Amino acid sequence: MSTIDNLKDRKTPVFSPEDVTVVFVLGGPGAGKGTQCERLVARHGFAHLSAGDLLRAEQSRPNSQFGDLIRDHIRNGLIVPMEVTIALLEASMRQILDEPTAVTSTSTSTQTGDKKKKGKFLIDGFPRKLDQAIKFEEAVVPAQFVLFYDCPEAEMERRLLERGKTSGREDDNAESIRKRFRTFIETSMPVVDYFEKQDRVVKIDATPAPDQVFEATEKELEKRLGGGKLA
């Protein structure tokens, strides 16, 4: 991934927030981020990028130089180094923005007459560590806000163990789940606190059933995005 070298020194975002709307989606493992994102994609035309899914795909890609490193981190519930994750996200965003049938609309810049694409992205399971948050906003694009799904650990554990019966995921077992919870509390909650201090967190109670959580999500997004962006 050539973007990795290029990322290290980049100090200005490659996308403009006027063209690209990014909402970070956070919550503990099993909080239901993926379920809610699927619904938002179906109803509101977001593109959904899951950091975990992108990492798993890269791990399975033949000849990936990062396969072993990613596998090791995922199994231990650890945060994969940020350059890898951000490069994968940026490459996916670019690919989606370049697709002719992408979930995007086009606008014409009055000054240049250039066609510019607009995209709406839910970035799920990211940023999970403060350095990722800072680097992504500095080098890729500033996000609108964080959608934070708040759920008690006992309920998340119940959901993950249930999912583990059929998911085939190497980290949906009791030991990995415990490590993932620890990582979430120690490393990812400081990210939520960081955005909270900037009044950029939309907190949703993720304990109820998915329909109810979705209703609350739509209501909050409408308030925050409004202006046709939720469409």
Ligand code: AMP
């Ligand atoms: P998830 O699919 O969101 O439950 O993520 C599964 C695993 O992928 C995590 O436990 C981490 O090991 C890794 N991972 C997911 N998102 C990130 C991220 N933003 N940064 C680094 N590692 C991640």
